[in-house]
Amino acid sequence: MSQTYEPNNPEQGQGHLAGPGFAGGAGHPGGGYGWAGYASAPPPPPRRNHKRGLILTGAVALAAGAATGGLIGSMHGVTASTMTAASRTPLSASQIAQRVDPALVDVVSTEGDQGATAAGTGIVLTSNGEVLTNNHVIRGATSIKVTDVGNGRTYTAKVVGYDASRDVAVIQLQNASGLTTANLGDSSSVQAGDTVTALGNAGGKGGTPSVATGTVTALNQGITASDEGSGANSEQLTGLIETNADIQPGDSGGALVNSYGQVIGMNTAASSGTQLQSQSGQSAEQAYAIPIDKAESIAKQIEAGQGSSAVHIGATAFLGIETDGSGSGSGSGDSGGFGGFGGQGDGSGSGTSNGVTIAGALSGSAAANAGLTAGDTITSVGGQAVSSTSDIQQALVKYHPGDKISLSWLDQSGQSQTATVTLGSGPAA
Numbered sequence: 001m002s003q004t005y006e007p008n009n010p011e012q013g014q015g016h017l018a019g020p021g022f023a024g025g026a027g028h029p030g031g032g033y034g035w036a037g038y039a040s041a042p043p044p045p046p047r048r049n050h051k052r053g054l055i056l057t058g059a060v061a062l063a064a065g066a067a068t069g070g071l072i073g074s075m076h077g078v079t080a081s082t083m084t085a086a087s088r089t090p091l092s093a094s095q096i097a098q099r100v101d102p103a104l105v106d107v108v109s110t111e112g113d114q115g116a117t118a119a120g121t122g123i124v125l126t127s128n129g130e131v132l133t134n135n136h137v138i139r140g141a142t143s144i145k146v147t148d149v150g151n152g153r154t155y156t157a158k159v160v161g162y163d164a165s166r167d168v169a170v171i172q173l174q175n176a177s178g179l180t181t182a183n184l185g186d187s188s189s190v191q192a193g194d195t196v197t198a199l200g201n202a203g204g205k206g207g208t209p210s211v212a213t214g215t216v217t218a219l220n221q222g223i224t225a226s227d228e229g230s231g232a233n234s235e236q237l238t239g240l241i242e243t244n245a246d247i248q249p250g251d252s253g254g255a256l257v258n259s260y261g262q263v264i265g266m267n268t269a270a271s272s273g274t275q276l277q278s279q280s281g282q283s284a285e286q287a288y289a290i291p292i293d294k295a296e297s298i299a300k301q302i303e304a305g306q307g308s309s310a311v312h313i314g315a316t317a318f319l320g321i322e323t324d325g326s327g328s329g330s331g332s333g334d335s336g337g338f339g340g341f342g343g344q345g346d347g348s349g350s351g352t353s354n355g356v357t358i359a360g361a362l363s364g365s366a367a368a369n370a371g372l373t374a375g376d377t378i379t380s381v382g383g384q385a386v387s388s389t390s391d392i393q394q395a396l397v398k399y400h401p402g403d404k405i406s407l408s409w410l411d412q413s414g415q416s417q418t419a420t421v422t423l424g425s426g427p428a429a
Helices: 093-103 292-303 389-396
Strands: 002-009 013-020 049-051 054-056 104-111 116-124 130-133 143-148 154-163 168-173 195-200 210-227 235-243 255-257 263-271 287-291 311-313 316-318 350-352 355-357 377-381 404-410 416-422 424-426
Touching (some): 093 104, 093 255, 104 130, 143 168, 210 287, 287 292
Parallel strands (some): 049 116
Antiparallel strands (some): 013 054, 013 263, 130 168, 154 168, 195 255, 316 424, 350 355, 355 377, 377 404
C-alpha cells in the first residue's frame, strides 16, 4: 500500500516504513534510499520503478508524551457533498473502502535524469487538490504525477511544503477541482483494540486501493527508521499508532481508517519479512501510522506558509555536494537525492566533530562554484556548525533557491575557506 520503512533490528526482525509503494524506485548502486530510490553516487543504473519504503533500524520504544488531540472532520470545512461520509454504525472493510477510496490518490515521483520512479499514496484534503502524504514518498522527486482515485484523472503536482523530521508533506495538484475529500477523524480518541482498515497503493500498482484490516495494538510508539535496502538516512518518528494491519510498500501516505469511515492516521511504516517482537513480548506484524491530528496540524502550518526550523515551505534549496557514506554522520535528511542539502550519497556522509568531508561537488552547483572539491570538509552552513549530512540539511531547511548564504570549509591542505554562495533549486527533500 504505502511507502514502507523496513526495521532492521537484529533482535526484533526487519520492518519497513509504509512508504510510497514504489512503482519502481530510482535507487542507484549502493544508493542510500533503497525503495525510495535515492542515488548514492553516479553513474546511475538504468531506469527502474519501485514502491517507496523505509526500514526500521532500531527497537520500537514507547515515546514520551501522548499524541496531541485534533479536530474531527476536514480541516478545510468542505461541504458534505464533496467529503467522504462518516457512518453512525460500524462498517465492514469493503464498505469503508467504498467510502474512502475516492478521497485517495496514487503518487508517482520521478527522480533524476534517468526517469526512475517511486510510487506511494496520498490523502485528499481539499476539493481543489491539496494532498497529504509522507515526505519520504516525494523526497528526491524532480517531478510528481498524481492520479485521483475518485475521478481517475492524472495531474501534475507541486510540493507546497514538508517536515522531513516528522515525515509529513503537502502537495498541490495543478488545475484540479471538484475532488472528493477525506473525512478526518479524531486520532486522540483512538484506543488499543480498535478495529482499523489501511488503504493505499500497495505494490505501487495503482488503480483500486488495496485493503488491509487489523486492530490498534499500541499508541504513542517511537521508531527509528531508514530507507529500505541501505539502512541509510536514519530518522526517528514518535507518537505513532501501531497496528497489525498488513501495510505494504506503496501504502505510505495512505489512510488508516476507523470503523466509521474516518481517517485517523497516515500509513508510514511496517515490519517486513521477519515478525517483530512487540513491547508486550508478543510476536506480531507491526505497522505504524502518524496520527491524523499531528499530520493535520503540520499540514495547516504548511498551508499557512509558516516555515520553521523543521517545516520547509516551497521549493528545496540545492547546495550540490556529494557524500560517500563512509563516515559516522547520521544523515537523516535526503542526501541521496538532491533535496535538503542537495547531494548524492547514502545519507551518512563522512561526518566528524570537525565537519563533513565530501566526495565531490556537482558541476554548476553552488558548492562547485565556490570551489569545493572531493576531500574538502564543510564546517558550517549559513553560520551553523555541521558535523553530519543531516546537520547540513537542517541548516538549509529555512532557505530557498536563490538565497545567499555563507559556507565555510577546510580544504585538503587544512586551510580554512569561507564563501558566500547562491543556492540552486533541487528535488524535494
